[in-house]
Amino acid sequence: MAFATSSSSISASFASHSSSQQERKYSKIGSLRPISSQRRSLVKPICAEPKRNDSVVTAAASTLAVPEKVEIEDYEKLAKELQNASPLEIMDKALEKFGxxxxxxxxxxxxxxxxxxxxxxxxxxxxxxxxxxxxxPETYKFFDAVEKRYNIHIEYMFPDAIEVQTLVRTKGLFSFYEDGHQECCRVRKVRPLRRALKGLRAWITGQRKDQSPGTRAEVPVVQVDPAFEGVDGGAGSLIKWNPVANLEGNNIWSFLRTMDVPVNTLHSQGYISIGCEPCTRPVLPGQHEREGRWWWEDAKAKECGLHKGNLKEENIPKLNGNGNAAANSNEIATIPDIFNSQNVVTLNRTGIENLAKLDNLQEPWIVVLYAPWCPFCQAMESSFNKLADKSAGSGVKVGKFKADGEQKAYAKQELQLQSFPTILFFPKHSSQPIKYPSEKRDVDSLLTFVNALR
Known part of the structure; x- marks a missing residue:
């Protein structure tokens, strides 16, 4: 078990525990003995890894007493009380309550x-x-830097070796590119997390409302975890704290710079939301931070499963065979359309089919395949409308084709659609459209693409 603590906290802990408590041994995960309802004298570790030799926390400091009686708390009420509290105040309340x-x-x-x-x-x-x-590799180096900076031992959880072996031998190292990321995340992340949380009564996450408007917009600062169980087992046995829920990303970074703390060097390479190496890439100006995660999928809910409680049942997208989201027709009807510039031509199925069939167009076309609910399509609306305005009278037509719902299968088969948005250029003398290969969706980059091919 590992802690980060100040010297004063350590001294207080030494003074409050006898030598017999220092010799008490902990059980490993998988062999936890039931906790008495009368008294919780010891807390089980997330994992029973040996401490580093240079750790400043001895066995005496790892046997913090916890309250004999756990009071039932109204966490919805507490969340409202802490709604305008600072992250520091929320963090202090969490550590005070659960030790x-x-x-x-x-x-x-x-x-x-x-x-x-x-x-x-x-x-x-x-x-x-x-x-x-x-x-x-940069993430592993960052872990080491954090341990040294705060003089702590991070308690690592690992996936089950047999489960990983079975997945890789059966489906290969990169099956998630073909059938969606959920299965791999379940083996490598969700199940290890479940084991970790079974040794706790509460956990603290870095979720923010602005990270994923589709799934995290209503994240409270504290809640009963809707997806995982704590040490007592059963619904309501785990509390989830989100101290930075109300902060925006720029606020977090201002804080990190002010405090001069170590950061992952990947951030300087354009990474914002960082996960596994095969599933994470940098984002570009104008892109949302979650667009760098599982970019080959166009699901509205870009979650790995660690925070699946964020997904309200009515908002969980139905998945087709390749793990992508199939939009709900009732939901589509309530979402306003986008790319509504007077210079953007709306193409129906017949119109896009004609473009794809004609060998001799009178004018070249650039067309965006989109879904109105897609946050990445919404993010590029302004730049695409500006492209249409700049292209007016230039001999290049600018169009849009709503390719979700019942049109998605056609778009995937005939129009190279893999994720939203997909941008296609239809040359004058060819029926074969050219797919825009870049993630740069600013108007200058789009104009460069058009001018190079017109």
């Missing part, structure tokens, strides 16, 4: 801010992370 039975989930990205906030409270705290076996 050694709560831990920070650290992903190796900007949620290092959570560790800094925990340190600033002056209270002991624990940190755990999921090592999927497929992280970037």
């Amino acid at each position: 050694n039975e709560i831990a920070i989930a650290f992903s190796g990205a900007e949620d290092v801010a959570l560790i800094e906030y925990a340190k600033l409270t002056g209270r002991p705290f624990r940190v755990f992370s999921l090592d999927t076996g497929r992280l970037n």
Whole structure:
């Protein structure tokens, strides 16, 4: 078990525990003995890894007492009370309430801010992370830098070797590119997380409302975890704290720069949301941070399963055979259309089929295949409309084709659609459209593409 703690906290812990408590041994995960309802004298570790020799926390400091009686709390009410509280205040409340039975989930990205906030409270705290076996080298180096900076031992959780072996031998190393990321994430992330949380009563995450408007817009600062169970088992046995839920990404980065904490070097290469190496790539100006995750999928809900409780049942997209989301017709009807410039031509199925069939167009076309609900399509609306305005009278037509719902199968088979948005250029003397290969969707990049091919 590992903690980050100040010297004053350590001294207090030494003074409050006898030598007999120092000799008490913990059980490993999978062999946890039931906790008495009368008294919780010890807290089980997330994983029973040996401590580093240079750890400043001895066995005496790892036997923090917890309350004999756990009071039933109204967490919806508490969330409202803390709605306008600072992250530091929320973090302090979480550590105060749960002591050694709560831990920070650290992903190796900007949620290092959570560790800094925990340190600033002056209270002991624990940190755990999921090592999927497929992280970037930079992330592993970042883990080491964080351990040294805060003098802590991150408690790593690993996927089950047999499950990984079965997945890879059966489906290969990169099956997620073909059938969606959920199965791989379930083996490498969700199940290890489930084991970790079974040793806790609460956990702390770096979720923010602005990270994913489709799935995280209503994340409260504290909640009963809707998806996972804690040490007591059963619904309601785990509390989830989200101290930075109300912050925006730029606020987090201002805090990190001010406190001069170590950060993952991948951030300087354009990565914002960082996951496994095969499933993460940099994002470009104008792109949402989650667009760098599982970019080959066009699902509205870009979640790996760690926070699946964010997905309301009515918002969970139905998946087709390749793991992509099939839009719900009732939902589409309530979402306003996009790319509504007077210079953008709306193409129906017949119109796009004609473009794809004609060998001699009078004018070249650039067409966006889109879905109105797609946040990445919404993000490029302004630049595409500007492209249409700049192209007016130039001999290049600009169009849009709504390719979700019942049109999606056709678009995937005939129009090279893999994810939304897909941009196609139809030359004058060819029926074969050319797919825009770049993730740069600013108007200048789009104009360069058009002018090179017109």
